[in-house]
Amino acid sequence: MFLRFTGAFALLSLLVPALAAAKPYLSSGDHSRLVNRLTCKVTDADPTVKIKPRKVVYGHSKKKKPLVAWIVEPAKENRDEAQNVYLIGAQHGDERTTSRALDYFVRELKLVSDDYRNERRIIVIPLYNPDGYKRNDRFANERIDLNRDFPSSDGAEGAPNAKETQAFMRLMEKYPANLIYNLHQPFRVVLYYPEHEEIAKPFGLLSDYPLGSDVGYPTPGSLGTWAREQKIPIITVELSRSMKKAMAPFIYEEIRLALFHASFGCIPRSARNSQLERYLAE
Ligand SMILES: [Zn+2]
16 A cells, blocks of 8 residues: 555665664574563453454445454443454455454454453454455455545545445444454555654564554555544554465464554463464365
């Protein structure tokens, strides 16, 4: 999505070496120390009772495909002050690995002890644009770019115009967003606005993706632009390049700990175990 911006950033990086040098890579030892530090402080979690994400059909696409969200409710004692965290994949239908990665993530949520639910309501939308996905096309029907269809101050006339966006806005009326992670491809970078740097950093460190800032390069009508105007923190994660199905488990493996941390605010202990071999055997 940030094609213009990325090109400009690359140019800027050449001109300003400090920007290019600001990428924080960790050694494997430092990485495991970070994972230890970010592991949830939940003691004696009962491993027999697992999280059960609830499947919610929040609308239908133009071609009448269900728009599905998987919702993990907050722990009972936190219902009143729930923080709604959204993870979104495949706004652009041809960025297929984003959707597959979130499918894996939903499967792994079901392996986590129920004791890890906290004040967050985790809302995962693996396939935001099912019509585009089916055609392997960036756009929804009528050539609408779903990441340019938000009613931001610079948005398109009449936005939101697509049924998919309208349904998503209704979902956000029910569960107002406190934090959004929007997954795209293929630039392998964590993009953030300066005021959200502290949120972006752990995602970058855990995934080993570089951080990038999109200051000054408008993407009119994007979810990012709209959310920023609404003062909703939003991180756009551009996954690695390959859209091949065979590569999806590997690309998911890059970001899985970051997704858990993004969702729970910490990493559930059992989630530290990779499921990669299981996916490769399928
Ligand atoms: Zn995209």
